[in-house]
Amino acid sequence: MNSPDARAQVEVEAPADQVFSLVSDLPCLARVSEEFGSGKWLGGSAGPSVGARFRGSNRRGIRIWSTVSTVTDADPTRFAFDVRFLGLPVSRWQYDIEPTETGCKVTESTWDRRPAWFRPLTVIGTGVTDRRVHNQRNIELTLAKLKQAAESPAA
Template sequence: MKWTGVRYTDRPTVEVRTWIDAPPDRVWALVSDVGLMPGMSDELQSVEWLDGATGPALGARFVGRNRHEALGNWSTISYVVEYEAGHVFGWAVEDPADPSAVWRFRLHAGDGGTELSEWMQLGPGRSGLSEAIDRMPEKEEKIVFVRLREFERNMTVTLERIKQLAETG
């Protein structure tokens, strides 16, 4: 059977994992501090909590400002949709009922350290990627593939930076 690729409407996902030789509370302090995230990513430029929030909690909102060479500058509002202190921090980008993306950090303790995963899903709601697909529908699978690989690379770097900070205290 020939692989035909993945389409945006398939809600494709990417997940990256790493082992961190540090206790979960130290790792949690890093992943739950959205203000640190711009220093972990080349694309994310700034993040700030909205509505007086100072940290993650179900329903809390934050604005993220991004920059990408091909996509330009944009900002989004994200909503915390999954939250279990010390274990899970997930957010939906734009409309929580029809997000343009969903992101999640998950921590698992064991063997004196922490397994950290970062997961994301494209869609189902429209995004800047949807606009690129509208302009070049015949290239949808390639557009989605390239963007997923970019996310995978960026997520790998983010987890490596979190690992470095957590392990050096």
């Protein structure tokens, strides 16, 4: 696979399995994410497993759009999914979780998979002109919120 278009890492003082549970639970992911607002498992899936699909509702300001994602990895070290809109590939999102002595290191990455002809149309729908820069900022903010959520006493 080629290099991601956006990526960041954070050290989290919480067990890797706890962090996996946070990023693979759609309501929890929505609480820490900058753009993903909610998700619903499709086709009888009740949670993260390879091949499971979910409909994601995304938001940016007043703009709202939905996508369908397919889980490609769902184990304690990685949660990843491929995103499609109207059947077209949009992106891949991946959370790599590496245990450390004090908790774990989480790396969030994304790959833009939109066909070139489709990119101008997505600007209209999302309001994002530079998806790489926007996703980099969102990843950094999401990881900061994830760290806070995982390290909070209520987690």
